[in-house]
Amino acid sequence: MPLAEVEPKIVAFFCNWCSYAGADLAGTSRIQYPPSVRIIRVPCSGRVNPRFILRAFQLGADGVLVAGCHPGDCHYSTGNYFSRRRLSLLRRFLAYLGIDERRFRVRWISASEGPRFAETVKEMTEELRQLGPAQKVAATSVD
Amino acid sequence: MWTEKLRATARRLLEENRVARVLAYAEGMDPAAPFPHLAADPDQANRLVLNAFCAPNLAKYLLEYTDQEGSTAVVLKGCDWLGLERLIQDHRVEREKVHVLGLPCPGMLDKKKLSRVFPEVREAALRDGGVEMWAGERKRTARREDVCLGRCLACRVPTPAAAAEFLGEPLAPAVAQPDFAAVEEIEKRPTEERRDYWTEQFSRCLRCLACRQVCPACNCRSCSLDSEAPRWLSRATGPSANQMFHFIRAWDVAGRCVDCQECERVCPMDIPLMRLNRKLMRDVGELFAIPDAHVPRDAEPLGIFRPDDPEEFE
Numbered sequence: 001m002p003l004a005e006v007e008p009k010i011v012a013f014f015c016n017w018c019s020y021a022g023a024d025l026a027g028t029s030r031i032q033y034p035p036s037v038r039i040i041r042v043p044c045s046g047r048v049n050p051r052f053i054l055r056a057f058q059l060g061a062d063g064v065l066v067a068g069c070h071p072g073d074c075h076y077s078t079g080n081y082f083s084r085r086r087l088s089l090l091r092r093f094l095a096y097l098g099i100d101e102r103r104f105r106v107r108w109i110s111a112s113e114g115p116r117f118a119e120t121v122k123e124m125t126e127e128l129r130q131l132g133p134a135q136k137v138a139a140t141s142v143d
Numbered sequence: 144m145w146t147e148k149l150r151a152t153a154r155r156l157l158e159e160n161r162v163a164r165v166l167a168y169a170e171g172m173d174p175a176a177p178f179p180h181l182a183a184d185p186d187q188a189n190r191l192v193l194n195a196f197c198a199p200n201l202a203k204y205l206l207e208y209t210d211q212e213g214s215t216a217v218v219l220k221g222c223d224w225l226g227l228e229r230l231i232q233d234h235r236v237e238r239e240k241v242h243v244l245g246l247p248c249p250g251m252l253d254k255k256k257l258s259r260v261f262p263e264v265r266e267a268a269l270r271d272g273g274v275e276m277w278a279g280e281r282k283r284t285a286r287r288e289d290v291c292l293g294r295c296l297a298c299r300v301p302t303p304a305a306a307a308e309f310l311g312e313p314l315a316p317a318v319a320q321p322d323f324a325a326v327e328e329i330e331k332r333p334t335e336e337r338r339d340y341w342t343e344q345f346s347r348c349l350r351c352l353a354c355r356q357v358c359p360a361c362n363c364r365s366c367s368l369d370s371e372a373p374r375w376l377s378r379a380t381g382p383s384a385n386q387m388f389h390f391i392r393a394w395d396v397a398g399r400c401v402d403c404q405e406c407e408r409v410c411p412m413d414i415p416l417m418r419l420n421r422k423l424m425r426d427v428g429e430l431f432a433i434p435d436a437h438v439p440r441d442a443e444p445l446g447i448f449r450p451d452d453p454e455e456f457e
Contacts, residue, residue, distance in 0.1 A: 051375060081448035081452070093423060097386070135335070
């Protein structure tokens, strides 16, 4: 199969309270979205240790998506404000280490935004298809 | 001349019981590589030395004495002093238990550079014009650029901003602003080149962990790099494990690095660790409008937020 037709792999970290519920809503509303996304449910976007993201890339992700409640709406009041700081810095740092910044996205998706979730996955999948498979630092993913 | 002043000061402090111990340097097998030394009674003060080879930062050794009684006098250069501030802000060292002997530092010599220029050197003194070095009768002079540590040539903090006593007259900084040219040069490269550059740099890593051990910002009681479960760091030293190691080391001091550059000095493989630290330092400063992001503050930049922080995500 030509590379362009291979479905990219997106590892997604979704917060339990907003974004995961938003993805759930997309499912129950029967909104179509690409099967490229693998969602990992976390209590809060603030739970996402930047190491998780680098590890996802090392283990074969073509893209990583982090989603949480909109700033101001965090279930734990302030968790996503911390993640916003951290992930802004991380995006630059990953790019510096040679991981294309287009492969790493952060979106605020509320529990009522099922269509927005589907749209986000569609957009990102399309962009990753254009970019092609991510280059890994090693031939073997665990060394 | 620093040595006499230090010995007299240490003797006085110990005799008067002002401090329980004095942390400084002593001469080792190689006079051009003094090692950290603790004087606990006045008679030991004569073993102490202080000269242009005393590059190691002593601040982190204070962690050894935090649970002991009495205060510790410690010799700190400007860069070392920022390390002490880091440890104090992190609640690892109590300010009241430290008696800072501030050394206004004109620059320290680089063993790696000396090994090329004058490997037999046993004594050295920094003068206005350059550096005078001796090995017995033999004398040589060199330009500062050729023998001093790179960090000293672009020093922003030669003198501790505060000290219980100073061992000399305060000195002016060599430069006012940090130089991020090396970071910017890497940023300009295409993504693939950046990845290849770092893969190559990290491939030399021996995982000796000297960079972690020496870092005043790496001061946790237990370190996730040593953790068995979860094991963040595989024991192999392949490309992705090395990438993970260097990512963790740099990221965990993001917004906390004091720019002392000890990690780079102790790295046996010359991995340009400060190019990671400085990238984060500059971005923290720019993103969150923090001037002098290397100076420890009440709250560390990634430990706080403002609701009006820049919004880069939709």
